[in-house]
Amino acid sequence: MTMKSIFAEKTLTPTSSELEKALGATFPIWQELENFTTKTAPFTLAEWNYSGEKFGWSYRIKDKKRVLIYLLPRDGYFKAAFVFGQKAMDKIMGSTVSEAIKNELQAAKSYAEGRGIRIDVKGHSGFEDLLRLIEIKIGN
Template sequence: MKSIFTNKAETPNEVQLQEALGKTYVYWQTFAEHTKKLYPKAICEWNFSSEKFGWSLRIKDKKRVIIYLLPRDNFFKVAFVFGQKATDEIMTSNISESIKKELLATKVHAEGRGIRIDIKDETLLNDILNLIEIKINH
């Protein structure tokens, strides 16, 4: 499923985002604020990759993306790319087994292992907050 925002000429604004995400908007805000709290120099940047994928928000440092936030219809996805040190820490952490299993099942690329996680409610809230911290630390 692609982004709910597919018009390249129009960068999504907060009102549109809140309407599109519905009740999950609060989790989007939580993840963005947590990332900026842990890494105050973080840069938030909307990116349009293609019509197929539409708009996504990247929160990054100077060299790498910390977290990708991918808006969908009444939910969103978070995406991360973890290097080996971060992956090792995740495997020994209290992150849910389902996330660990999915991470290990992904193909390893030069930049690391990529994972996308659907956010439809608060179920994975603490796991995502922990993943943000692990990503920033590695």
């Protein structure tokens, strides 16, 4: 499992067609998550971000104060990453989100900004959980 984006060249911001080619069958899922996030949050800004040579390019969707979701492109799939504060964690633990995600979040190291999780997206399995996590992140 690689930590690095499929897009690693600092001087080349990924294009939509390059992203579609890299993600293959998961590209429409990426689009669905992006569209859901931008429609659900009152204000969003989506942007590519180069995190250094170790990680390469990532895509993040922010509101006015924080990143709502990170989308991390890989070869043929992507990762959806979130950071949740305590209020959001409490909501997640009481939600219908899968036990696997709840357990992973509880096991994650806690930082000042919260607990982080990265979820592999290789198909529609777990898609409803991702939508619920986005809603919780936006609402908290």
